[in-house]
Amino acid sequence: MVVLGKIVAPYGLVGAVKVHPFADDPLSWAKLPQWWLGREEDDPSLWRPEKLRRCRSGGDVLIVQFGSFSDRNASEAAKGLLVGVPRSMLPPTAENEYYWADLIGLDVLNTHGQSLGQVLGLIETPGNDVLRVGDGEGNERLLPFVAAVVLDVDLPGRCVRVDWEADW
Known part of the structure; x- marks a missing residue:
């Protein structure tokens, strides 16, 4: 699992969250159909996939809506979770570029x-x-x-x- 960012706060009332990105070009992640959520101490097999409904830039964070987050309570409960994807889902890097x-x-x-x-x-x-x-x-x-x-x-x-x- 490659960690892309961390959920840092809820956003609005309908379950959106703010995600602090840890990598370049975070808006390109919106092309992925789903992201995985988990905690640093979790085995990657315990991370759960979440369908990505919306993703947009919000300054230095991403504003993200996941399929199963329907209200602010859900987004508040997700604070602190890491966002990642399996390494195999990431595009290959160009020469002299590295994840x-x-x-x-x-x-x-x-x-x-x-x-x-x-x-x-x-x-x-x-x-x-x-x-x-x-x-x-x-x-x-x-x-x-x-x-x-x-x-x-x-x-x-x-x-x-x-x-x-x-x-x-």
Whole structure:
């Protein structure tokens, strides 16, 4: 299951919800006939499919109406649920494009072969995305996800090679 966003609040009186997106081009998700809802701690097999009735932009959130949400009580009960789809339903990425979920957990090595840790997550900023890299000891560093820093992403090899010194 690839997590696309999180339900953050109800919207209106007829069961619509606000979804904070975690990925690029969230309006393209409206082309999918259904999304799955679940909690982070749930096994993906426990996530339930929901028919998507409407999806539109609401500024920095999506305004979404699911088939089974008929009133505000239903949308309030859904607050905090994650929205996702099975990886197989997502379109293939173009060259040098990646789904964030595919990057999380990859080892990060610099040009000297030194391990900087693993990708913990990504942060979207207006200028560029940022890799959150943790060393397993509670230390975290932020690396800009730009070509000058990220030299290679090897998904099969589970590694990201970066131009970044270990003492930076």
